[in-house]
Amino acid sequence: MKDLTYLQLWDAYGALLTDTQREICEKYYLYDLSLSEIAEEKGISKQAVSDALKTSRELLDFYEGKLHFNAQNKAYSLEVSFMMTDVTRALEAFKAAHPEYAGEMDSIIRKVTVGEEVDLDAGGE
Numbered sequence: 001m002k003d004l005t006y007l008q009l010w011d012a013y014g015a016l017l018t019d020t021q022r023e024i025c026e027k028y029y030l031y032d033l034s035l036s037e038i039a040e041e042k043g044i045s046k047q048a049v050s051d052a053l054k055t056s057r058e059l060l061d062f063y064e065g066k067l068h069f070n071a072q073n074k075a076y077s078l079e080v081s082f083m084m085t086d087v088t089r090a091l092e093a094f095k096a097a098h099p100e101y102a103g104e105m106d107s108i109i110r111k112v113t114v115g116e117e118v119d120l121d122a123g124g125e
Helices: 004-014 019-030 035-042 046-067 071-098 099-114
Strands: none
Touching: 004 019, 004 046, 004 071, 019 035, 019 046, 035 046, 046 071, 071 099
16 A cells, blocks of 8 residues: 555545545555556546645545544554453453363454454353
């Protein structure tokens, strides 16, 4: 990806751009097309694509400056990550204190860390 920050801003605020701006940003950030490739596909000049991207970036920065959605999302994601680490540590401690529940705890830990499905009624594994 050319610029993760603008990709994240595009995810958050892309719907606020015009259809053309949204399409150009999508091709540039998601599909990793060059300015020339986008210009050729759209039948416009490379400079027009560059101008559209510049305008789009300015708008995305403006929206983030006013709404702070992306910054809040990053902070929330970090907070959730810390909480999941705490949960995993607590599950590991419980498993160590109660080895008879090791299978169930391992199953829950896999759910917490990698998102596996957990069937608690199946007895762990």
